[in-house]
Amino acid sequence: MKYMLIMRANDDAQAAWEASEVPFEEVMEAMGRFNDEMVQAGVLLAAEGLDPDPATGVVVDYSSQPPVVTDGPYGETKELFGGYWIVDVASLEEAAAWAARAPLSGPGMKAEIRRITTIDEFPQDNEWIRKERAWREATGQL
Numbered sequence: 001m002k003y004m005l006i007m008r009a010n011d012d013a014q015a016a017w018e019a020s021e022v023p024f025e026e027v028m029e030a031m032g033r034f035n036d037e038m039v040q041a042g043v044l045l046a047a048e049g050l051d052p053d054p055a056t057g058v059v060v061d062y063s064s065q066p067p068v069v070t071d072g073p074y075g076e077t078k079e080l081f082g083g084y085w086i087v088d089v090a091s092l093e094e095a096a097a098w099a100a101r102a103p104l105s106g107p108g109m110k111a112e113i114r115r116i117t118t119i120d121e122f123p124q125d126n127e128w129i130r131k132e133r134a135w136r137e138a139t140g141q142l
Helices: 011-019 024-041 092-100 127-138
Strands: 002-010 044-049 058-061 068-071 079-088 109-116
Touching: 002 011, 002 092, 024 044, 024 079, 079 092, 092 109
Parallel strands: none
Antiparallel strands: 002 079, 002 109, 044 079, 058 068
């Protein structure tokens, strides 16, 4: 099963990290070691960090038609996603065990874990599911 481990930080945790004087190389070393452990264990499928400045993104609000695009983040952000890992493991418990080993620490730092659904979980007689399956097969994703 695939799971997404989502790095989250509240405003206080983000401010504390920004105020810390931990050298960037030290942060990269810790993340690199963690990512390498997952690579060596054969569970890491993808990992990316997100731009630390939420103002560089936008929010698409679907509350009206047409949807409204505004500068991000949401008006009252309590937490921001900082990046993610996608792992292929046997269970939610194993995904949580990997997340617990991530080099994230301090009040307000969290990892959210969400299972990624597979195309097989959707109605296979649906035209759009058939098209997506064909696209995934053609691109080597299935």
